Amino acid sequence: MNRIEKKFNELKRNNRKAFIAFITAGYPDLRTTARLAMEFERSGVDILELGVPFSDPMADGPIIQAASQAALKKKVNMGGILELVKKLRRYSQIPICLMTYYNPVFCFGQERFIRLARTCGVDGLIIPDLPPEEGKGLIKYAAKSGIDVICFISPTTSLQRIKYIAGISRGFIYYVSLTGVTGARKYLATGIAGRLKLVKKYTAKPVCVGFGVSRHSQVADINRVADGVIVGSAIVKKIEEHLGDPGLVSKVGDFVRNLKGSRV
Amino acid sequence: MPETLVFALEELEKEYVKATSDTKFKEQLRYYLSEYAGRPTPLYLARRLSERLGIAKIYLKREDLLHTGAHKINNTLGQVLLALKMKKVRVIAETGAGQHGVATATVAALFGLKCDVYMGTEDIRRQRLNVFRMKLLGARVIPVDSGSRTLKDAMTEALRDWVTNVRDTHYIIGTVAGPHPYPQMVRDFQSVIGKEAKQQILKKEKRLPDYLVACVGGGSNAMGLFHPFFKERSVKFIGVEAAGLGLSSGRHAATLVAGSPGVLHGCKSDLLEDKFGQVKIAHSIAAGLDYPGVGPEHAYYKSIGRASYAAVSDKEALEGFTLLSETEGIIPALEPAHAIFYLKKLSRRIKKNSIVVVCLSGRGDKDTEEVSMRLGL
Numbered sequence: 001m002n003r004i005e006k007k008f009n010e011l012k013r014n015n016r017k018a019f020i021a022f023i024t025a026g027y028p029d030l031r032t033t034a035r036l037a038m039e040f041e042r043s044g045v046d047i048l049e050l051g052v053p054f055s056d057p058m059a060d061g062p063i064i065q066a067a068s069q070a071a072l073k074k075k076v077n078m079g080g081i082l083e084l085v086k087k088l089r090r091y092s093q094i095p096i097c098l099m100t101y102y103n104p105v106f107c108f109g110q111e112r113f114i115r116l117a118r119t120c121g122v123d124g125l126i127i128p129d130l131p132p133e134e135g136k137g138l139i140k141y142a143a144k145s146g147i148d149v150i151c152f153i154s155p156t157t158s159l160q161r162i163k164y165i166a167g168i169s170r171g172f173i174y175y176v177s178l179t180g181v182t183g184a185r186k187y188l189a190t191g192i193a194g195r196l197k198l199v200k201k202y203t204a205k206p207v208c209v210g211f212g213v214s215r216h217s218q219v220a221d222i223n224r225v226a227d228g229v230i231v232g233s234a235i236v237k238k239i240e241e242h243l244g245d246p247g248l249v250s251k252v253g254d255f256v257r258n259l260k261g262s263r264v
Numbered sequence: 265m266p267e268t269l270v271f272a273l274e275e276l277e278k279e280y281v282k283a284t285s286d287t288k289f290k291e292q293l294r295y296y297l298s299e300y301a302g303r304p305t306p307l308y309l310a311r312r313l314s315e316r317l318g319i320a321k322i323y324l325k326r327e328d329l330l331h332t333g334a335h336k337i338n339n340t341l342g343q344v345l346l347a348l349k350m351k352k353v354r355v356i357a358e359t360g361a362g363q364h365g366v367a368t369a370t371v372a373a374l375f376g377l378k379c380d381v382y383m384g385t386e387d388i389r390r391q392r393l394n395v396f397r398m399k400l401l402g403a404r405v406i407p408v409d410s411g412s413r414t415l416k417d418a419m420t421e422a423l424r425d426w427v428t429n430v431r432d433t434h435y436i437i438g439t440v441a442g443p444h445p446y447p448q449m450v451r452d453f454q455s456v457i458g459k460e461a462k463q464q465i466l467k468k469e470k471r472l473p474d475y476l477v478a479c480v481g482g483g484s485n486a487m488g489l490f491h492p493f494f495k496e497r498s499v500k501f502i503g504v505e506a507a508g509l510g511l512s513s514g515r516h517a518a519t520l521v522a523g524s525p526g527v528l529h530g531c532k533s534d535l536l537e538d539k540f541g542q543v544k545i546a547h548s549i550a551a552g553l554d555y556p557g558v559g560p561e562h563a564y565y566k567s568i569g570r571a572s573y574a575a576v577s578d579k580e581a582l583e584g585f586t587l588l589s590e591t592e593g594i595i596p597a598l599e600p601a602h603a604i605f606y607l608k609k610l611s612r613r614i615k616k617n618s619i620v621v622v623c624l625s626g627r628g629d630k631d632t633e634e635v636s637m638r639l640g641l
Contacts, residue, residue, distance in 0.1 A: 154267045
């Protein structure tokens with residue numbers, strides 16, 4: 001059982017929902033990323049999603065794009081991020097998913113990447129531009145190494161594909177709340193509950209909802225119908241607002257506790 | 265490709281496969297290609313250029329004479345007809361040189377569809393004339409200020425738009441790259457270039473040419489010319505990429521000559537990238553070649569040795585630009601000017617009686633401002 005599965009079992013026993021926090025690794029620098037990870041664990045974040053910066057992040061909105069660009073300018077790369085995870089593992093057992101576009105994995109060499117990621121303590125992979133049909137080999141190989149490849153279902157996914165993706169996704173299913181890129185929206189998209197019900201018909205795996213979530217009320221709304229929620233851009237924006245502030249880590253931590261609804 | 269787009273790609277593939285065996289669709293496309301765009305284009309024997317370079321016969325496939333001034337309209341006409349079949353009310357496009365943007369805006373105007381074109385701010389600067397044309401045609405030109413501010417970033421941004429508006433919008437990709445079915449579909453729509461050229465050369469020369477030469481950015485005009493000759497093993501294919509400021513400078517767009525395998529914009533092909541898989545910024549004087557990727561079928565042709573690829577620098581392309589203008593009274597776009605200059609290199613090593621067909625993919629009006637600045641005219 002890897003850390004993701006353990007976490008969801010534990011949440012289920014306590015009748016709780018998962019709070020998954022995304023940050024871009026290396027933004028503003030890898031040291032701060034490590035400190036944020038520790039702060040998040042203390043703040044009750046259940047799973048950490050670490051974004052690997054990419055030159056052409058086509059599924060991301062302006063906030064994560066800008067954070068990726070800034071991290072790339074500081075020469076943050078896959079090797080450095082895996083090293084960071086390895087260091088974190090000395091202090092923390094928080095489940096960690098890497099969110100990466102496919103090309104950095106492809107260039108690293110799929111199997112070499114999985115082996116190293118496993119050694120460093122990565123638990124899951126989220127690859128937004130890799131359709132599961134094309135990623136079958138990777139998903140299988142990763143599974144053998146105890147790494148979950150988490151697949152997406154979107155508002156436009158056909159019923160036939162929902163069945164397929166629900167079957168092949170591991171760890172949990174990432175439901176994309178809207179047709180669009182990542183980034184905060186004023187209102188949640190409509191029809192999420194109905195779609196989740198449909199997905200749930202075909203799988204017992206946890207289904208978590210991401211994209212466009214930026215405030216506590218939205219988190220609460222989603223938690224009524226899903227097994228968890230993923231927040232990214234809103235947190236990265238908070239980091240951006242506090243760049244250069246020595247209190248950055250604790251302020252972002254406060255923001256995350258607020259989102260979750262736990263007392264600050 | 266993001267999951268949200270999969271249904272649109274499946275829908276497009278289905279519609280496209282249906283269209284390929286639909287005689288009504290084919291008839292409709294043929295009608296617009298001939299009556300509206302001006303096909304067939306001449307295969308013109310460039311005598312003075314041939315003499316100047318010491319090549320027996322250079323033929324120019326005159327795609328520059330098409331409506332809108334480049335081969336891009338062959339593809340946008342095909343795709344807009346598919347968009348209508350899929351009941352989409354809006355089309356979007358990425359553009360580098362602006363030729364594909366203009367061709368998309370043109371067909372959108374023709375069929376009364378809404379049209380947004382993504383274009384890098386660097387390209388907006390150097391292709392002002394085309395920006396004006398698109399606006400005149402009723403399209404919005406959306407400036408893209410990320411990354412290299414050129415074609416790659418315009419495509420990434422167009423994909424983001426598509427992910428957001430996928431239900432009512434069709435994305436008209438302008439080259440033989442991107443996710444399936446685009447590489448195959450754009451190739452098929454552009455194959456009219458090679459099919460015509462084949463008939464024309466057989467009529468004029470009673471034999472096949474020895475060489476086909478075309479510039480390669482994403483590679484649509486080259487693939488359109490090459491593909492119908494694929495089985496004719498005696499015909500050699502040469503794709504000419506942009507060497508920019510020189511291959512050793514790192515500032516070029518010669519993906520097949522100097523790239524490595526990678527995955528970008530939904531296809532696995534060759535790519536200009538660093539060792540961590542980050543996509544590099546390409547450079548070329550020709551906005552239409554300024555792309556760090558290339559169509560996957562070109563990478564395939566290279567891998568099986570069916571085509572060879574060379575690179576021509578910015579400076580050499582400028583020489584090609586003036587060479588064709590002076591010898592034939594034809595001002596080429598900077599993109600095919602790369603292919604024209606390459607003929608000079610080719611002339612040194614080919615047999616005396618060789619016949620060469622070059623795809624003159626577009627005309628040079630759009631580049632006159634940039635070239636006059638560079639040449640100090």
